Amino acid sequence: MPSDRPSPRRRDFLRTGAALGGLVILGSTAKGAGKTFKVGLIGCGGRGSGAIKQHLDAAKILNDRLNLGLNVQAAATADWFPDRARNTGKAHGVPEDHCFGGPDAYRKLIESGVDIVLQCTSPNFRALHLETAVKAGKHVFMEKPSAVDPVGCRRIIEAGKLAEQKGLFVVAGTQRRHERGYIETAQAVAKEGCLGRLLGGRVAWCMGYIGWSARALINPKTPGDLVRTWPNWVALCGDHICEQHVHNLDVANWFIGHPPKTCAGVGGAARRAAGDMYDFFSLDLDYGDGVHVHSMCRQISACWDWIGEELVYEKGRTHCGGGQRPKESPIPADLPFDDGKGHGFGGHQQEHINFLYALAKGLKPINEAKNVAEATAVAVMGRTSATTGQMVNWVEMMEDPKAKPELYNLTCHPTAEELESGQFEMPKERVLALPGVVQGGGA
């Protein structure tokens, strides 16, 4: 990670810049006319603080390596909690009157004259924030996942279409799509077909206890209590299958070329102490043509752990992040992937480099809204199949409003709008959805 190991070259550059006083900065500003971007961050938690740093670092890296003359300035911050907005803003020299707090802070930020919006709140807010940003003509980087329910996923897809019409960037935090190993392997395997026909595979995000899972009952009383403890609530994070496993599901969709037709699976909450989520899922994704992918995710310590993807083809298997070389790489030759000494930047940094590289060079805007919305929707399929015990069909959930309206219109409450208004019923803690209860019955 560049944030952990800053590239020596970048440090050299900064030192040189400082030594030469205004010259370098003047030069780059003059050269970069039209390449000045004011960036605003919505969601100043750990990921947001990381993202804005990585975004600003990306501009420095590109200027240093390619002399792109980017001038990216942290111009505004927003968070439900005003102190978080202020603290993160302060770290990046944002004037205090551009640090917005409260449920509608996102709107104030979008209206504050920024060019790029980084959306790093919990995923339940993403659709509303993306719609608002795109309507206002902003480029967007948005963290994954992009929603918590089918309605939210479709709103993301629609906002993505609008962004396309307006020539706006929508870059997503499914960072594997920005890593060299994944891009080249996808090219070699999925595009060039070096392993032949796809037969099936497995994708997993199985890990131990994660620090943001509450150890004791949360007993939320206010909307803020929910927002602060968001990784414990289905309505805010979509359950951990959305929140984390979306990465691996996205890789499956990417390599296969489309989302699955159906999903049938199981899951439960073996060890979770608070909130209303499960702590494991295991699913059978049917991608059609006989291709099944076994999706597994877990947040329980002292179990078997594996985070990764393995797809099996006629002529062999791939772990998707490397191993097969393409005949022709789709990656621009000058796009920096490492510090020049073999240390890769890592996905969190790389996604911002790719974003600003394309933006600065005037390339076709990157628009990943559909990809990330579809990967999120697969996670929602999985969660829904496990919590109801039913097989969930993609067309019924995402495309045909009439087949199963209750599935198509599935909405997790409280929604972003309900949280903003404060008018909603508090979710019940440790009351879990159980399979076979909604449909059929007995047992």
Next chain:
Amino acid sequence: MPLNRPVNRRNFLRTAVATGASLTLLGATAKGAGKAFKLGLVGCGGRGRGALDNCLAAGTALGLNLEVAALADYFPDRLAEANEKFKLGADRCFAGADGYKKLVGTNVDIVILASPPVFRPIHLEAAIDAGKHVFAEKPVGVDPVGCRRVIAAGEKAKTKNLAIVAGTQRRHSRAYRVAQWLVAQGAVGKIATGCVYWCGDLLSTYERKQGDTDPVYMLRNWYNFVEMSGDLVVEQHVHNIDIANWFIGAPPVTACGFGGRARRKTGDQFDYFSVDFEYPGGVHIHSLSRQINGCWNNLDEYFMATGGQVRPRGGLRGVKPVAGTINMKPPEFAEHRGGPYVQEHIDLLDGIVKGQPLNEAKDVAESTLAGVMGRISGYTGRRIEWKQLMDPNSDLGKLQLKPTAEDFETGDFKAPQDDVIAIPGQA
């Protein structure tokens, strides 16, 4: 194979009956015609009585003279109920936990073992020691110790030329045999991945009555106790896992599983599992099993091979055989009109008559143990290795659930607590 296609056989039998023609036309089997065998049944529940009926139908089909000669069950009432049909004397009906011992001490030739799975290893050992041929219902154990005992009993049966046919009846279904034969010929290349499913409803639940002793309660409610059934991933899903083992040609090497209990009301079992089984060569099979009413149900097996798709009960798809290199014409596998449930007994009896007894002990023990491996993985959240289970000196290899079958003979044990289930990992 003992018989030709049922249409032919039915026609033949009709002809034979009509004309009184000699049974020599039945080919290999003919020399057994008229032979007499005495049957004994251990475990007179629904499956036991069903298996006995299936065996008798098989005897009829083969022109054998079968006689039900002894019955055993823990419960006298169940024994009496089963005996209504056969009217055996009291000296041939054995109640109690040691009834099986008395039954194998009689002059029966073939013993049908249909008690709850926890008893299978000791019942099988006793039957083989007594020189009896065996039909053993699946699964054949609930833990690694029991499964290894079954494998050992199978080896002993070979030395004594005794048959052990298992109730994994798909191995006696024509459709499955054709598909397996074609796969073994290489008709679809190599199996690369697949899924096996037993997603169905909850089986019966027995509510504890006042006065039930712990052994009685566990026996009456055996579908809900892992110590009795091995849990659903063993008790029912063994069928589908067995197909994966059979088609791939080996048991799995590891299991990484998930499982839990959402709706079950009594006992200590889970009610769903989802296991990633890894077979030799890195072939992964996803096993999905559930016993919850009102959910998506599916009983099936499916494999994706390098050269096509295999759905054993439905045939092969997308197969483009290379002309001249692979024999795509399978033998005419027989299947009785009563289906594989009767055919498995025909294959049992035919092997005995021919002096070439079938021995499926290892196959069914391995499929049972694979289910056990999936269960342990689901219970613990850990990756479990086959070699650990097969090693009698490893901690997992020593695993023997309590109460054991032997404990039922003393009756001296406490039932596990209802509703206390395994929880994987740590918080």
